[in-house]
Amino acid sequence: MLTFAVPAFLLAGALAMLVPLALHLIRRRPPGRVPLPTARFLAEDPRNAVRVSRPTDLPLLVLRMLLLLLVGAALSRPVWIPAPEGTSTVVLLDRGGGVDAEGWRTGLSAARQALLGPEGEARGELVLFDSAAVHVPRARVRPALFDSLLAAGPGRARSDYGVALRAIPSATRALRGADSVTVRMISPLSRAGWSPGLGVLRESAWPGAIQITRLPMAHDSAAADLPASSRRAYVVAGEGGRFVSVALGALGYEVQVIPPTGLAAATDTMSPDSGAYFVLTQPDHPTARELISRVRRGASLVVASTAVVDSGAWSYMMPWDGPFTVRPNSGGTLWLGPDLRIGGAAGRVEGRTTEGAWTVAAWDDGRPAATAMRGVRGCSVYVGTALEGGDLPFQAEYPAMLGRLARGCESQDESKIDRPLDSGAVQVLRGRGASSIAANRLAAAGGIAFGRWLLAAALAVALIETLLAYTRRAPR
Incomplete structure (x- = not known):
């Protein structure tokens, strides 16, 4: 017309x-x-x-x-x-390295459902993005396209949400004849894809809200974190320690369980300058000072939230800024990078990383769950939950989590740690307003001038x- x-x-x-x-x-x-x-x-x-x-x-x-x-x-x-076509959709599909095979299959299924009609006809445009965007026009959106993408699998490049947002205007201009247009982003929404100034770009890229389908982040098996069999681990626990010791033993550590008051007596059988110390219960002052001295000489110290309840003998050394009070029934999923996540935590400590520390694990809302800080030659890690509480010990990723915490200072560069976007950043991506925008408000104006x-x-x-x-x- x-x-x-x-x-x-x-x-x-x-x-x-x-x-x-x-x-x-x-x-x-x-x-x-x-x-x-x-x-x-x-x-x-x-x-x-x-x-x-x-x-x-x-x-x-x-x-x-x-x-x-x-x-x-x-x-x-x-x-x-052209003839009216109703509502068309632009799908932004994340194919970056943060998507595993299961997530890629889920994302393709969601994109297929949004872009293909009951007879296989195309109903919108597809944008594949990681560090760059590939615009697939509606003429090429066919069932065979999704089959070939599923066989190819996701990529390995780091995703950039700015790249996806910049592709929206050109994709909407190609939707001739649409009465209205919606935009949907399908992604794990990891922090690695966020960049400064993304909020301003989001407001200029699309005038309405973006529908978001969140995918699981990529994760591998626990065997990827197996350390050398010569590593030693010491579990300092008054009661318990059984789950931690068994899991560390499965990783190849030589494990020794020590009560809080028996650390000095066990000095002769321990390596003074190396090894990983997992502290599960609050030690007395002499034991705390001994552990601090070992960190200064090169040991790794992993302290659970149950071991620090106040500003005692060593809280100044903890890489944590905030109270040490555990909020019961407030756990969730811990993310220790794009290749490892674990759920089942029974409670959490709300806080943030102190100056000079960095995050080695985050909750599913993006807040810090475990932080690390160097101590002269060694390393201290604070975990804002109980290591043997809830359903954590019964997860397949439990040994890998302990191994990652024991090597917390090996990932000092925080920019290399991928974790989920916090709720505020997700809200910025989602935006405000109606999810369906009339075509006459867009640059395409619904037709060809x-x-x-x-x-x-x-x-x-x-x-x-x-x-x-x-x-x-x-x-x-």
Whole structure:
């Protein structure tokens, strides 16, 4: 369907094109002079003879009429709008390294459901993104496309949500004929994809809300974190320690369980400058000072939330800023990177990393769950939950989690640690307003504008008319 924003200009152009026709049809001819002897007795008539005749130059007439019609049509701003198609969708599908095979399959299924109709017809545009975006036009969105993407699997590049947002305007401009447009992002929503200034970019990329489908982040088996069999681990626990010792033994550690008051007595059988110390219950002051000295000489210290209840002998050394009070029934899932996550925690301590420390694990809302800090030669790690509480010990990822905590200072660069976006960042990506935006509010305006092309055609006709009139000018 062809529509005109200002149809009056088209009417004015159609009327103006009649002017050259009238000028060509009306010919003004001066009267002829006849040298008759009796002419001296007649008075001279000042009028000219005007008569209507056939046009003498049809190509020039047609060009002049066409020029006026094209100018009027261009000023009327015509737009071609295809048949109404209802609501179309732009799907932003994350294919970055934070998506595992299961998440990739889930994401493709959600994208297929959003973009394909009951008969397999395309209902929108697909944008695949990681560190770069690939726009798949609607003409190529077919069931075979999703089958080939499933066979190819996700990529390994780091995802960038800014890249996905910048691809929205071009994708929406391609949706001709849509009454309204929705945008859906399918991604694990990891912190690695966030970049400074993304909030401003989000507001300019899309005027409404973005529908978000969250995928699970990639994670591998616990065997990926197996350390060397010569590593030693010491579990400091008054009661318990059985789950931690068994899990560390499965990782290849030589494990020794020590009561809090027996650390000094066991010094002869312990390596003074290495090993991993897992503290599960609150030690007395002499034991705390002994553990601090071992960290300074090169040991790794992992302290559970149950071992620090107040600002005691070693809380100043903990990489934690905030209270040490556990909130019961407030646990969740711990994320220790794109390859490891574990659920089942029974409670958590709310706080943040202290100055000089970094996060080695985060909760599923993005808040710190475990932080690490170097201590001269060694490392201290604070875990904001009980290591043997809830369902943590019964998860398949439990040994890998302990191994990652024991090597917390090996990932000092916080930018390398991928964890889920916090709820505030997710809300920024989602945005505000309606999720379905009318097509006339978008740059595409729901159709194809022909105004500029008609002006170009009018310019070409004007040039041809000028050349033709010049070549046919009669010599003087």
